[in-house]
Amino acid sequence: MLESLRGNLLEDLHSHELRVVIISARGPVFSSGHNLKELTSAQGREYHTKVFDTCAEVMTLIQDLPVPVIAMVNGIATAAGCQLVASCDVAVATETSTFATPGVNVGLFCSTPAVAIGRAVPRKVAMEMLITGTPISAHNALLHGLISRVVPEERLEEETLAIARRVCQASRSVVALGKATFQRQMAQGRDAAYATASKVMVDNLALRDGQEGIRAFIEKRRPVWSNTEEKAHD
Template structure:
């Protein structure tokens, strides 16, 4: 049977079954197409990004980082997007950088690109206007632990562990230390960095690396529940609040209060700022516009 006849017959079978043929535009080859490094879906305001390379322990290779960056930035200003959840396939959330990309044969220029891209992704998580939730079910080490620390909220299962073991392979986790050192007490961060010893999910909760710890069976619902509560709020109000929180955290007390006071006034000028107050006074549910424009005078 000729190849063209085979294609027509198989395509016809899919049409008869009422399914769209997967063969349109496909090519026959001896090997399957590689799976994407990240998978995204978006429903009801929630974008789920899944690290999708479990065979390589979801290592944050340059390609993985670039894919993750694209997934985060796509339609980031759309009012339809309200929260991002980052999770992973397999027993390892992420093992950190792909060490095969960090050998001397790749050269310093490639090394610089890897760490620059990683830093861009980590700062992006805090700079985007919607909250980002890490949903962790397994091991998060080195830059994988950095990814968790960089998210606004982190929900982990009881079996999850966190570590910065770079010192044990001769590469101190200096860039993960930026995020982790801002998430946990200094002496906890230093012990993690100097020894590479993993900490449990409950210790991670105790020290502020994660927001809550749940059973594996409850992980999906817990993350979804947080996402639903975020989606119930006004997008521009949440965006303003998130940006201000991260900015004031790097300031001294007096400067932080001055900034926050100005932002409270700006918040009151938003359409949704006034709608929320009117709704409270009128004892009704607010009807958010999700528009960033100020209330007309």
């Protein structure tokens, strides 16, 4: 599954037509994380290293994609499944969905899920999830910032697609620049973050779509975005 996701994401990374990615699942489980049968000592350290390296690559690819990635969650998201939700740019979940990092209960602390979860929710919330393994509800996940929206099950696809359509109305190059900048500045201190963001605002104005959007606003018309990837220019 991880290798399949990685392959799809690598294809998406080089697609100039893609505008948004939605990750979803069928059945009562969004993702239960790693298959514990693959993590016994019989598989060996080399195989275990491959599993977690691949997992880290998938989570990193999600954040490095130039388009937003939306998790559409209906059911249980545990361990690496919870990590997957935390790694996505937006997450819409049904009211009955739950989220957990229960590895501690089977002697395998969820250290890799903690990387994404610890960057998505307050530290003490993350630690409580990690050290107790207790699931949290969709509403608590929303409260703490793990997901962005909670909806009734019958409206899950409708609400998710509505967000995706809004993304598609924006300029691809502007969204790509904004997403990359957001990820970069979040890892910086305040002053460095402002320096980064201020430079990117200037770069954004140098984009064809940056100027087109401003002209369209002034002229009270819909903007006509470029269909291809573009670079900032002087």
